[in-house]
Amino acid sequence: MYSKLVIGCFLQVLMAGRGARFHLQSEGRAALVPTSSHPADMLVRKLGSIAQLSDEERRAVMGLPMTARPLPGGHDIACEHDRPMQCCLILDGWASRYQFLAEGRRQIFSFHIPGDIPDLQCLHLRVMDHSLCALTPVMLAFIPHEAIRDLTTGYPGIAATLWRDTLVDGAVFREWMVGMGRRSACQAVAHLFCEMYVKLEAVGLAKNHRYKLPITQVDIADALGLSNVHVNRVLRQLREENLVVLRNGWLNISNWPELVKISEFDPLYLHVDRLAA
Amino acid sequence: MYSKLVIGCFLQVLMAGRGARFHLQSEGRAALVPTSSHPADMLVRKLGSIAQLSDEERRAVMGLPMTARPLPGGHDIACEHDRPMQCCLILDGWASRYQFLAEGRRQIFSFHIPGDIPDLQCLHLRVMDHSLCALTPVMLAFIPHEAIRDLTTGYPGIAATLWRDTLVDGAVFREWMVGMGRRSACQAVAHLFCEMYVKLEAVGLAKNHRYKLPITQVDIADALGLSNVHVNRVLRQLREENLVVLRNGWLNISNWPELVKISEFDPLYLHVDRLAA
DNA sequence: CGCAATCTTGAATCGATTCAAAGAATGTGG
DNA sequence: CCACATTCTTTGAATCGATTCAAGATTGCG
Incomplete structure (x- = not known):
């Protein structure tokens, strides 16, 4: 199979x-x-x-x-x-x-x-x-x-x-707890996309704000404590605001600075020394 | 002061x-x-x-x-x-x-x-x-x-x-993530009370399903990703169902088995060997 | 006693869910 | 290579759990 x-x-x-x-x-x-x-x-x-x-x-x-x-x-x-x-x-x-x-x-x-x-x-x-x-x-x-x-x-x-x-x-x-407890669904999804980009980029599996994201909307929902229907709506919103496009398993971040801003993403918690200085 | x-x-x-x-x-x-x-x-x-x-x-x-x-x-x-x-x-x-x-x-x-x-x-x-x-x-x-x-x-x-x-x-x-992502407010609060009881009991600071809980409803809300108003309502519900009473900084668990049941509390994640066996 | 913090309750609202059903993409076997 | 099954995505409508706002009650403390 x-x-x-x-x-x-x-x-x-x-x-x-x-x-x-x-x-x-x-x-x-x-x-x-x-x-x-x-x-x-x-x-x-x-x-x-x-x-x-x-x-x-x-x-x-x-x-x-x-x-x-x-x-x-x-x-x-x-x-x-x-x-x-x-x-x-x-x-x-x-x-x-x-x-x-x-x-x-x-x-x-x-x-x-x-x-x-x-x-x-x-x-x-x-x-x-x-x-x-x-x-x-x-x-x-x-x-x-x-x-x-x-x-x-x-x-x-x-x-x-x-x-x-x-x-x-x-x-x-801890950071995911913040997302589920105190961030809007939109912020939480955006934050996840930022996190995965930094992690993938650090090991050479992403660049130019684009990466393979082999997970379904149901997975995203179960990770962030949302329903799959709502994740779908949030993704549409992010797409319509020209922030990110998720299609055919590829994620394309159109506006990285704005995505970081709206999700309040601060990579400190990832403790990548080269980033945190 | x-x-x-x-x-x-x-x-x-x-x-x-x-x-x-x-x-x-x-x-x-x-x-x-x-x-x-x-x-x-x-x-x-x-x-x-x-x-x-x-x-x-x-x-x-x-x-x-x-x-x-x-x-x-x-x-x-x-x-x-x-x-x-x-x-x-x-x-x-x-x-x-x-x-x-x-x-x-x-x-x-x-x-x-x-x-x-x-x-x-x-x-x-x-x-x-x-x-x-x-x-x-x-x-x-x-x-x-x-x-x-x-x-x-x-x-x-x-x-x-x-x-x-x-x-x-x-x-x-991880367990708190479950609470915020996939448990109702009522279950989440009940789960927190179970967790703190097991932890306090393990170090001799709680017994007979009763312990000092020196935190405000706002603290509980900020821990579980809820509003303080809703925590208050959940506490009332738990009280009316004769499960737990939180008053004057003391928590009294009236019905431990039922509290464990409704919150789906399984102490495995605390890895207290004497419990998990 | 009086102030400040905390708790409590009601009413209006909102974000997210559930249910349902259609549409797209993907993989499979004939 | 096409037809079929399956899984995933998309959208609308109704509903619900939780929030916000606001006001009053209670408690603790100096």
């Missing part, structure tokens, strides 16, 4: 290795798109984007055992009440964390993109208190908890870096 | 040391109410409630430099954009994290009680992306980041315990 897509995604990862070692963007920042057949490269780049890694630390990270595995879109990666024995690093595709409630209600907690380790928290919270699923066909690298624990025990700097990553995760939750 | 209250609060901490070393609850669990004049005792008990501490680790924690300091209610402890050099452990009183937005809107992210380290995240996220204030007169123990970093570098087990604490923090944010 999904095999074609999955193989396509797999090849994409492998073939990227043939290109230049780094895809440089206009800002001269190294992109996170897979440029090597070894998934650990992705992790090294990710951690390097959070904090400086020493040569020794880099070697230790490269030595982590990882198993790459494709998964079809819509598939659960880990479920509430599970006790996973490994974390997953996203090499390609999007994932999301969510929880189902009574009467078919759903709350999405986060969207995750390549370079993220969306279930890192289960390293220390053994039982999953929510679920994690692939939004698109994904390529994942699974890393045993055991290996990560050994690594963090031996290298406090790496522990601090991973810890920091989970703290940024929490900061994003 | 606040001096009497503050001194009262301070004495309360000091005088508790005269009593039995541990206040035992019916469940036989050690209570977290201050039982010693040394604030490090509180930290040892807190960490011990998260994970087992070895004797060596306990000694290391006891060796942390701490400065106890009272602060009047309403006072800010740390503000957005600050770069604190220390974390604070709450010895007595309540604190909350929040953010102000345009037009006087406010979002409260969390309520904190004795034993909590509400700004632990700034150990690795140098810049505060929100503010922290004392809700009531509080007694705080300030611990320099430097000392905590040395501790976590030398003792990976303690690092993991503190890390875990910040992860539970994030899990609570």
